[in-house]
Amino acid sequence: MIWLDSAATSFQKPPSVRFAVWKAMTMLSSPGRGGYASAMAAADVLFRCRCALGEMFGVSEPERVVFTSSATHGLNIAIKSLVRPGDRVVISGYEHNAVTRPLRAVGADVRIAASPLFDRDAAVEAFRQELPGAAAAVCCHVSNVFGYVLPVEEIAELCRRKGVPLIVDASQSAGVLPLDAERLGCAFAAMPGHKGLLGPQGTGVLLCGVEQVQTLIEGGTGSESDSDEMPALLPDRLEAGTHNVPGIAGLLAGADWIRERGVECIREHETALKNRLTGLLRGIRNITVFETEEDIQTGVVSLRLGGIDCETAAERLGERGIAVRAGLHCAPLAHRTAGTLETGTIRISMSPFSTERDVSRAAEEILRLVP
Amino acid sequence: MHYLLMFRSLTYAQRGARLLERSGITGTITRMPRSAATKGCAYGVLVSPTQYERAAAVLASGGSAPERVYIRNADGSLEGPVHDMA
Numbered sequence: 417m418i419w420l421d422s423a424a425t426s427f428q429k430p431p432s433v434r435f436a437v438w439k440a441m442t443m444l445s446s447p448g449r450g451g452y453a454s455a456m457a458a459a460d461v462l463f464r465c466r467c468a469l470g471e472m473f474g475v476s477e478p479e480r481v482v483f484t485s486s487a488t489h490g491l492n493i494a495i496k497s498l499v500r501p502g503d504r505v506v507i508s509g510y511e512h513n514a515v516t517r518p519l520r521a522v523g524a525d526v527r528i529a530a531s532p533l534f535d536r537d538a539a540v541e542a543f544r545q546e547l548p549g550a551a552a553a554v555c556c557h558v559s560n561v562f563g564y565v566l567p568v569e570e571i572a573e574l575c576r577r578k579g580v581p582l583i584v585d586a587s588q589s590a591g592v593l594p595l596d597a598e599r600l601g602c603a604f605a606a607m608p609g610h611k612g613l614l615g616p617q618g619t620g621v622l623l624c625g626v627e628q629v630q631t632l633i634e635g636g637t638g639s640e641s642d643s644d645e646m647p648a649l650l651p652d653r654l655e656a657g658t659h660n661v662p663g664i665a666g667l668l669a670g671a672d673w674i675r676e677r678g679v680e681c682i683r684e685h686e687t688a689l690k691n692r693l694t695g696l697l698r699g700i701r702n703i704t705v706f707e708t709e710e711d712i713q714t715g716v717v718s719l720r721l722g723g724i725d726c727e728t729a730a731e732r733l734g735e736r737g738i739a740v741r742a743g744l745h746c747a748p749l750a751h752r753t754a755g756t757l758e759t760g761t762i763r764i765s766m767s768p769f770s771t772e773r774d775v776s777r778a779a780e781e782i783l784r785l786v787p
Numbered sequence: 788m789h790y791l792l793m794f795r796s797l798t799y800a801q802r803g804a805r806l807l808e809r810s811g812i813t814g815t816i817t818r819m820p821r822s823a824a825t826k827g828c829a830y831g832v833l834v835s836p837t838q839y840e841r842a843a844a845v846l847a848s849g850g851s852a853p854e855r856v857y858i859r860n861a862d863g864s865l866e867g868p869v870h871d872m873a
Binding site: 447448450451456459460463466467477478479638639640641642643647649650651652 | 795796797798799801802805816817818825826827828829830
């Protein structure tokens with residue numbers, strides 16, 4: 417199988433991740449629940465993971481690195497901590513359902529700062545116009561559909577000036593682009609552990625820039641057990657129940673692997689492969705490639721093939737051993753903004769393990785599909 | 788005997804122990820005796836008497852001051868708190 421669906425999950429993991437998961441399942445118990453060796457060793461893994469991720473993402477206090485089960489989980493905490501029914505919330509035109517659905521559930525007055533694909537100046541201007549009076553803003557760092565790197569630094573600057581707390585959805589950028597949460601001054605940044613960070617599924621991280629956080633679930637934390645209220649302190653307040661220790665051990669191994677290679681190196685590799693793919697498909701009749709020459713696209717690219725439904729095309733590619741994702745990618749807003757809602761797209765996304773051969777083979781098979 | 792520095796949570800105790808380690812001070816994370824953990828389960832860091840003064844200074848300057856400090860005797864009995872920052 418040629419894996420080109422890394423924007424969904426990083427199916428290929430470093431061997432060190434698999435080993436860390438196995439070792440955790442063999443040797444680690446539950447942190448914060450006992451003073452014996454296996455519990456303390458588990459606690460040490462969690463703390464080292466908090467520190468590693470804190471260093472990667474500019475969070476100086478490890479307690480502000482909260483483990484979640486996914487980016488969706490983290491975004492729900494972030495949104496439900498900041499937004500009350502009727503509050504005005506500004507979001508980019510490229511947000512995932514992990515943002516739009518919690519906002520809908522809360523009953524927020526959502527304002528879309530819509531802007532054309534790959535037009536960063538327009539994105540900043542759209543936020544500038546919509547921000548006054550907002551209770552919060554949400555912006556993805558990178559679109560999961562188009563690999564478009566949004567101007568999150570500029571949007572964060574605008575939010576700081578207007579005093580609007582910003583939630584950054586780093587689902588597609590963590591492990592691929594540098595992100596400094598404290599420099600951005602964002603209220604929260606949420607990310608999955610299983611995509612660019614190369615950890616196992618069921619892991620995620622929420623970086624907390626604020627202390628007033630709303631619990632989604634309540635329960636045991638191994639601290640302040642005498643009280644029937646959740647502790648006010650992070651990370652305990654947001655980490656009720658037993659931790660996913662094997663998952664977090666794998667996440668730490670994934671983060672270490674990335675730090676050893678360097679985020680810039682990974683970005684360069686994935687972008688080069690994306691450029692190779694788009695070069696092979698550009699200008700071909702019946703193929704629309706959503707790309708830009710500017711350095712504002714990661715190794716994620718969407719295609720539209722004339723004369724064949726995107727789901728049919730992805731199915732055919734799957735039969736030929738190439739895994740890609742078709743449809744709306746849980747981001748109908750992004751498709752609406754880019755004008756691809758009716759057709760959907762085929763998304764091809766690279767990982768550090770993707771090769772030139774994978775990309776050439778995918779291009780070859782795509783060319784065979786178009787009439 | 789050892790000084791037992793009680794922190795507000797396990798993560799805070801780990802943060803304190805890491806600060807000490809970086810200053811060449813040995814700090815061992817341990818669960819607090821129930822009699823001292825007034826809010827329920829809590830964690831502390833054990834430090835030898837010879838390193839206690841320096842440990843306290845390192846933790847204070849690193850923004851990781853413990854909530855309370857006890858003396859833990861060799862037989863496991865607890866004295867104190869000798870310092871209470873709560």
